[in-house]
Amino acid sequence: LLARxxxxxxxxxxxxxxxxxxxLDDILRMSARExxxxxxxxxxxxxxxxxxxxxxxSSLPVEDELDKKAGIKQSGQIEENKKQYCRELLKVALRxxxxxxxxxxxxxIEHMIACALADKYNPGxxxxxxxxxxxxxxxRRAAQ
Numbered sequence: 001l002l003a004r005x006x007x008x009x010x011x012x013x014x015x016x017x018x019x020x021x022x023x024l025d026d027i028l029r030m031s032a033r034e035x036x037x038x039x040x041x042x043x044x045x046x047x048x049x050x051x052x053x054x055x056x057x058s059s060l061p062v063e064d065e066l067d068k069k070a071g072i073k074q075s076g077q078i079e080e081n082k083k084q085y086c087r088e089l090l091k092v093a094l095r096x097x098x099x100x101x102x103x104x105x106x107x108x109i110e111h112m113i114a115c116a117l118a119d120k121y122n123p124g125x126x127x128x129x130x131x132x133x134x135x136x137x138x139x140r141r142a143a144q
Contacts, residue, residue: 010082028092032101032108 013024020038027035093105113129116122 010085014085032093032097032104
């Protein structure tokens with residue numbers, strides 16, 4: 001569920017700030033359903049602000065080549081930090097979730113992958129998700 005938050009919000013939470021009046025500590029103690037409600041209400045507020053605050057956005061200044069290279073390197077590090085943060089959050093969520101929350105988390109991830117593949121086909125993502133599904137679908141059949 002936290003994967004639905006944007007970079008700025010995740011950075012805000014990581015630095016001790018709050019999202020929709022909830023800190024990271026609050027979020028870590030929430031059930032998946034509670035977290036889903038908080039994120040949804042925050043998205044509704046963002047959508048309302050976007051619709052009511054339509055202003056002309058000025059163009060960004062042109063960067064030179066060194067700035068671009070530094071930006072690419074930094075964005076790669078930021079992306080890796082986000083991935084690690086997401087991994088750790090998911091571990092915590094899985095550790096403390098009950099069966100209902102586990103089902104919700106699983107369905108959310110499956111839905112997220114399906115949407116990503118529908119938006120833009122990615123052979124690697126498709127093959128990897130199919131491989132994981134088959135591995136665990138076969139294990140379930142053998143256990144029955």
